Amino acid sequence: MITRVLLKNKNFKFSRLFSTVVQQEVARNDAVEYPVIEDLSIEAKRLKKKLEWREKIKRVPTIEEKIIELNIPRYYGYKCLMLENNDFPYNSMPFIQYVTNTEFEQLPESIKDEREAKRIDGFLGLIKSDIQDAIEFEIDAYKNSFEVDGSDKLSQEQIERAKIGRLVKQLHRVIVNALGADNRHLYESDMDIDPRIEAFWFVGKFIPPLNVQRFRKPRPHLKDYVNDPVDRPFQYVGNPLLTMRHQYPLESFEDINFESMIKQNENIPMESVYSVDPLAHGYHTLHRHGVSVPGFWPGNVREYGLLSYHDRTHLIKRSKVLGIKDDIDALHSQGILSSFAWTYAQSCYQGFSTYNDMTYPLTTQTVITDGQHWSFYKYQLNTTITHTELDAPNYKYNKCWGTNEMKLYEHIDENGKIHGMNDDVLKQLLKLYINEPKARNYEMKPYLDPKEKKIADIEDVDRRQWLENIYKYLVSNRPRQYLTPEIYHWENIYKLKFQTMPLDKKLRFFDYGINPFQRQLNEHIPEYIPRDLRANGPHDKKKRRATYYPLDHCSNDPRIMSHSEYGSAKDGIRKKYDRFRKTFK
Amino acid sequence: MSSRWYPLYQRGNPQLRVFLPNFWMKIVKTPNQQPENVVCFEVSHQMTKYDIRQYLEKIYKLPVVAVRDRIAMGRFKREERNGYIIKEEDSKLAYVTFPKEVKFTYPDLFPEENETKKNLKDDEKSLDQAKERFREFCNRNSKRRGLPGWYSI
Numbered sequence: 001m002i003t004r005v006l007l008k009n010k011n012f013k014f015s016r017l018f019s020t021v022v023q024q025e026v027a028r029n030d031a032v033e034y035p036v037i038e039d040l041s042i043e044a045k046r047l048k049k050k051l052e053w054r055e056k057i058k059r060v061p062t063i064e065e066k067i068i069e070l071n072i073p074r075y076y077g078y079k080c081l082m083l084e085n086n087d088f089p090y091n092s093m094p095f096i097q098y099v100t101n102t103e104f105e106q107l108p109e110s111i112k113d114e115r116e117a118k119r120i121d122g123f124l125g126l127i128k129s130d131i132q133d134a135i136e137f138e139i140d141a142y143k144n145s146f147e148v149d150g151s152d153k154l155s156q157e158q159i160e161r162a163k164i165g166r167l168v169k170q171l172h173r174v175i176v177n178a179l180g181a182d183n184r185h186l187y188e189s190d191m192d193i194d195p196r197i198e199a200f201w202f203v204g205k206f207i208p209p210l211n212v213q214r215f216r217k218p219r220p221h222l223k224d225y226v227n228d229p230v231d232r233p234f235q236y237v238g239n240p241l242l243t244m245r246h247q248y249p250l251e252s253f254e255d256i257n258f259e260s261m262i263k264q265n266e267n268i269p270m271e272s273v274y275s276v277d278p279l280a281h282g283y284h285t286l287h288r289h290g291v292s293v294p295g296f297w298p299g300n301v302r303e304y305g306l307l308s309y310h311d312r313t314h315l316i317k318r319s320k321v322l323g324i325k326d327d328i329d330a331l332h333s334q335g336i337l338s339s340f341a342w343t344y345a346q347s348c349y350q351g352f353s354t355y356n357d358m359t360y361p362l363t364t365q366t367v368i369t370d371g372q373h374w375s376f377y378k379y380q381l382n383t384t385i386t387h388t389e390l391d392a393p394n395y396k397y398n399k400c401w402g403t404n405e406m407k408l409y410e411h412i413d414e415n416g417k418i419h420g421m422n423d424d425v426l427k428q429l430l431k432l433y434i435n436e437p438k439a440r441n442y443e444m445k446p447y448l449d450p451k452e453k454k455i456a457d458i459e460d461v462d463r464r465q466w467l468e469n470i471y472k473y474l475v476s477n478r479p480r481q482y483l484t485p486e487i488y489h490w491e492n493i494y495k496l497k498f499q500t501m502p503l504d505k506k507l508r509f510f511d512y513g514i515n516p517f518q519r520q521l522n523e524h525i526p527e528y529i530p531r532d533l534r535a536n537g538p539h540d541k542k543k544r545r546a547t548y549y550p551l552d553h554c555s556n557d558p559r560i561m562s563h564s565e566y567g568s569a570k571d572g573i574r575k576k577y578d579r580f581r582k583t584f585k
Numbered sequence: 586m587s588s589r590w591y592p593l594y595q596r597g598n599p600q601l602r603v604f605l606p607n608f609w610m611k612i613v614k615t616p617n618q619q620p621e622n623v624v625c626f627e628v629s630h631q632m633t634k635y636d637i638r639q640y641l642e643k644i645y646k647l648p649v650v651a652v653r654d655r656i657a658m659g660r661f662k663r664e665e666r667n668g669y670i671i672k673e674e675d676s677k678l679a680y681v682t683f684p685k686e687v688k689f690t691y692p693d694l695f696p697e698e699n700e701t702k703k704n705l706k707d708d709e710k711s712l713d714q715a716k717e718r719f720r721e722f723c724n725r726n727s728k729r730r731g732l733p734g735w736y737s738i
Contacts, residue, residue, distance in 0.1 A: 090650050091622075091685045210617050276618045280680075282653065321650060497661055498670055 042221060050390055054355040056551065061449030062457070063298040063349050064471040065550040068521075070200070070290055070353060071474055072549065075519040076484055077287040080200070080235035081278050083337060086157075086314045088330040089282035090322050094269035096333040099203050099234060100340040101386045102398040103267045104332060107376070109403055110424050111431060120427045120434070127178040131426060132418055134170040135409065138163070139371050140416045157313035160370065161241070167371050168241045168309045169193065175433055185436050189246040190302045195295030197243075199236040199341035201354040204388035205229045206275045229275065231388050235288055236341035241309040243295055243342070248437040249304035252361040253380050254399065261395040268397055287484075287517075289474045294345035298454040303349055305364045307432050310338055312370050328404060331368055331375055336400045339366045339379030347384055351447035357385050357396070359446055365432045372409060376428045377402040403428065463548040485509055485516040522549045591631040608632055610640060610679070614691050619680070621688045626679045628654070637679045651682040 038044070060066045071077075083099070097104060111117045144162060146154050154162075172191065180186045208216070208230045216222040264270070279285065294305065312334070315327055343362045352358045358381065366377040383396035406428070410420030445453060455471065458464040487496070487510055494500045496510060509516055526544040534540035591608075592601045608629050615625045628637055634652045641647040659673035683689070726732040 090682055091620075207618055276620055280617065280619045280623065282651075319651065493661055493670060498663060500670065 042225075047390060054390075057353055058356045058447050060550045061452045062454050062467075063351065063448065064455045064467060066351065066353055067290070067292060067348065068467070068470060068474065069550040072521045074289075074517070075521050075523060076480065076517055077289045078233040078235075079285050079517075080233045080288045080290065081283050082286050082288075083234055083236045083283070083341075085238045085310065085334060085338060087282075088314065088318075088333050090326060091329070092281070093329040093333045093336075095278070095281055096337050098269050098275075099386065100336055100398060101268060101383060101396075102336050102340060102379075102400050103265055104336060105399065105401050107378070107401045107403045109406055109428075111427055116431065117427070120430050123179055123182075123430050123434070124423060124426055127174055128421075128423075128426065130174045130178070131171060132421065134174055135167065135371070136412065136416050136418050138167040138170055140412045142166070157316055160313045160316065161311045164311050164313075164369060164371050165194070165241045168369070171429075172242055172244075172309075175430065179430070179433055183434050183436065185246055185248075185306075186433065188302075189244050189306060190296075190300075192243045192245070192295050194239055194241065195243050196293055197236075197238045197240060197295050197338075197342055197345060198291045198293045199345045199348075200233065200290030200292050201344060201384065201386060202231040202233055202388050203386045204231045206232050207277065209277050209279075232278070233290060235286070235290060236337065238310075238338055238341060240295075240338065240342075241311055243308040244306045245296070245300075245302040246304055246306050246437045247302050248439045250306060250363045250365070250435055250437050252363055253378055253401070256382065256399070258382070258396045264393075264395060265397045288477060291475045291477065292345040292348040293475060294342055294349060298349055299456055303346060304362070304437060305342055305346055306435070306437060307365045307367065308338065308342060310334065310366065310368045312368050312373070315370075331405060332400075332402055334368055335366055335375065335377035335402050336379070339364050339377055339400060340381065340398060342366075343379060343381035344384060347381060351445045351453075352384050354384055354386070355388065356447055357383055357394070360440070360442065360444070365435065367429065367432065368405075372407060373405045374408055374425050374429070375403055375405045376432065462546065466545075466548045522547065606631070608636065608640060610637070612691070613678070615678075620682075621690075622650075622683045622685050624681050624683065624689050626681060628677050628679050630656075630675075630677050632677065632679075634679075637681065641681065648684055648687075649681055650684055652679055653682075654679040 038048075057066055057069050060069050083096075088096075093104075096102075111120065144159075147159055147163070176186045206229055208227065212230060213226055216226045216228075294303075296303070312331060314334075315330070318327065318330065343364050346364075347358055347362055350358075350362075362381045364379050364381075366379065368375045368377070378401040380399045382398050383394060385394045385396070387394075406422060406425045407420075408422055408425045409418050412418050452458050455464055455467045458467070491508070491510070495504075506512065526547050529543055529545055531538040534542065536542075589603050589606075591603060591606050595601075608631070610626045610628045610632075613625050613627045619625065626637070632640070632654075634654055637652050637654065638649050641649050655678055657676050657678050659675050661670055661672050663669070664671045722734045725734045725737055
């Protein structure tokens, strides 16, 4: 008892006089609890570190802070593999399926369910002539000035996209006006035109790129792990023509029992074939901060997607040598990728992330069109984990259902009359509209703080404003104010490859073994407070503003930030570098 | 093969054509792994993507799907006698994609189980053993300074 009191008192210093008291107390307790014996091998330590970080992301309270936390490891952004809707290289479908962990299933072109078909027939009778008028007007009659002059400023793809954008807006208007009375959810939903949709996630089990292999080889403790697979960051950037969002999510299309599964889904291409460096498939990389944006900012009430329209202008430039069969696959890849990215970005706003798996499925519907040809996709996001699982295998997978491209009409004649309308296409389209979203009776945001779901909920003004600035800065994707550090070619040849200038003054980061791209987001000097603005007058010693990186405010230890630690090797070199940092360019 | 220089492209017609230009292509291994239907070639510098495609399609009747090319920088090295830095010539690499059914593996040009190689290895082994024995013989009296190796029991 005495010891407990004494231990609580922080100023108390242990003396030998008390040693007997402590010993007696231990002896009285019969059941001794030993700490868990931890595995101290390199793999176990790395695994523990990774798992801790994933747990930390789960504990971070708000949506925006989770996105900031994902970006903490890189000050200059991750070297992201860019996935965009404007280019699908040859045979891209298996790769896209692997990257999004998605199984694909073909849909029939006509609607099977008789009751549903009858209902849709009724709606179609109401609006068919309006739809016909809209197509005739937008495709044939109306022309923007840039289409008439044949201006060189816009590419063929841009002109095509503008045309389809007009058509899609008209069709959406016609359908919502006619169907809205019987389907209230259409009136309740929001429509976005040309929204910004971005998604950032990690994909695992890739063969390490050459620079990683070269890094590992000479280091004795990493020598045995040269070919260990790595996770690679992917960034999707897309802008659909039009999207529709609602307060409630769509119901899941298929309930898959993942509990009883004992192996990976064989319909998803496995890593042995597709885990080569994605650059070899024809994709490119870019230094970017990882950003997930589903077309609106956190806090919007209508946060579940119902429907999105995409153009297919990338097919215009696509080489004819690749063949029609590969074009169909490219469309499927686009359907899978854009649906995954949108639902994934929505799930990020529900508090899940690439490392914290979903607890329920989210669904969406996607239409890809050029006005005449239409393809329809349904997508169900069951898991956000794409082959990055660490301790237990993840047998969950996502699923996509899609139709082949269907022709809406044969041609429009010189009088502007449409010929050969295919009702099946319109029925498929209407089917997506009458699919009603419903409220679910479980917790949708289990990993978000009930009080602080987004930054705007934070009561502390300084912290709220600071986080808002950082978040908006990250998602703006502007470059840093200072140029990124660079090794010039002459330096690479005469200073790094061959030491021909050993007597030159060491002023640059590589002279001290520092990799600036390892610098973390929070490694910077906090903002300076001018004397006039300090809290306790101009002589206040507190001259730097506080930083509020995720979960920092929960721990009592202030984050130590030193300019010299920017990606530096953790040894004595750091001090030397610090001395010269004023001249560091 | 022609003795003429391959002409630089000039706009306008008629174009200057060379019959059988001085073009060559060589299959090379790449350090980073490629998909099975992609083959890497080193090609002559004048060849464009179109030339590479035509070369494979017209002469070898191969079904080429896509061609990507780049110029790989030559290796830097020290000049042996004077010690200054010199650079080897750049090379042009072409990554040619074939239909996905095609599977290409780079042939094993120097297989392990070669007769001469095996003999060489055996010889090296016995040589190493002899060296080891001689070293032991020399160090036999290392703790007794000044005594030769043979002065012992």
